[in-house]
Amino acid sequence: MIRVLLIILAVSITCRSHEINDVDCTKLRMGQYLCPDPSYDYIDIKTQQPRGCMRETNRAKVICRAAPGIVCRDTKNSTFFKEIPCKWTNGYSFETALLLSIFLGMFGADRFYLGYPAIGLLKFCTLGFMFLGQLVDIILIATQTVGPADGSYYVIPHYGAGIEVIRSNNWTYKLPQDDW
Template identity: 55%
Template sequence: MQAVTVNVIFALIATVRASNQISVNCSVPLIGQYKCETPIIDPSTEQPVNCGRNNKATINCTLNKGYVCAEDGVSETFVKQIPCLFTNGYYFETSLLLSIFLGMFGFDRFYLGYPGIGLLKFCTLGCLFVGQLIDIILIALQIVGPSDGSHYIIKYFGPRLTLLDADNDSLTAVQMEL
């Protein structure tokens, strides 16, 4: 009888303790409900250490006091994915300098992994220097990148460009006439 009473008391204490905590969906918590560890940045790539080919890195996060994950009702930690840019060893500065100084021989395209275009530029002297000029512009604007689909290694506060696209899901604002 005493064992049952003790178990009931512990169950009530656990219920009261659990009722003071708010359940949160840990797959999409709201801002202010959690804190995440600062990602460790790899100095050679200027990206988080565990950045994958899907351009995502994982970091550990902890819910603030008074919150628990709704999935199990107990845990206060979860893993969150943050955006990153996967790099595979191609430097922006190197490709731009190769394009400026040796682009007429196609060295920039060989470096980026396009041997066919590099050979064409080599045989035609950079398509009579027009191809070299076009490649300088395309590489400087970061339109042409490495052939494996990775991103350039650019310093963290370097000249990184972000291309914006507009599609059917983009919202547009109507301009009022004066």
């Protein structure tokens, strides 16, 4: 019995000393890598999103680090690139838009700031649609229903609240099950 335990212990020690070489690191499971690598400064200070966030895909490539003992095939070391989701921003601040809507919304300043000049001009000429449009815009901007006209997201600090809009269409409906 003691011999078997010693053999198992010796095999486990020799297995741990060897590195796992030539691994496709993009197919590692959770817990086998740390993404993004903590030693890499990947957050852009101006946009509060990962550096290199692309407008078309809303994804950014970041450097990740595999667990100790794993060597990646592409880089021949423990680091590799992985795409992570991000929100492309064009510099429109959420706080600025909300404050403009609260204090100068009757003059359309919030809509001019967000890139909607026609609605901004209408609000300016009608005093925010008799202040009713100003109230509606405060609610729409606060709930992030109205965003910048170019389709980008607001710049929101990491400690701020971010809203993820979930939409329903013909592909997301619930299919009836047999046991209903």
